[in-house]
Amino acid sequence: MSLSPVELAKKQLDAYNRQDIDAFLSAYSSNVEVREFPSNNLIYSGNDKMREVYTNLFKANPKQHAELKARTAHLNVVIDHELVTGRTNRIDAEAVAMYEIKDGSISKVWFIK
Template sequence: MTRSAEDIVKGQLNAYNARDVDRFLSFWAEDAEIYSHPQTLLAKGHRAIRERHLIRFQEPDLYARLISRSVIGNTVIDTESVTRNFPEGVRLVDVVGIYEIEDETIKRAWFITGTPKEP
């Protein structure tokens, strides 16, 4: 069964919100790359992505709420409002995620992250 680009990004978002790192990684290519847009590499490969997200998944209020999703071929663009925990307290962060799908996995993703603000 072939998974659509939208299904892949939806699945990884659901796994992110469940803080299930193994399920989350199942949607990413072994050599996937995560960037801060436009070209700052944040993580490459499952090991680095796992380490990055194990830390993130410890945040008790972590939750990404999908605002909108656009699909153009093998590219999925999500706009989200992410609840995060910071030293100064719970904050909302506007995030745009651009996911490039290859062989039914996320090969590359770029994130544009807004300034944390009070809920």
């Protein structure tokens, strides 16, 4: 049974906060695309690159935590607004991510820059 788009967004956020890289990546397609919004510039693609990026992020910020402030879902798109705290640089950050779900996994992510 496939998870709903909202369940996938929750799954990856919960795994992110546990810094469980395998559970985190299991929500994403193997050829996931991570892009900037609104330019749509490709930041990187592929599960292997995502593993590298987030493994390094978790290692550099072991106390980092993303608190969900708001979540909106429509059809196969979920938009999360988060407050990220506990970063090594001690600067809290607001983040907005849009997730497109296709074939039971997150296929594209846009981060608002």
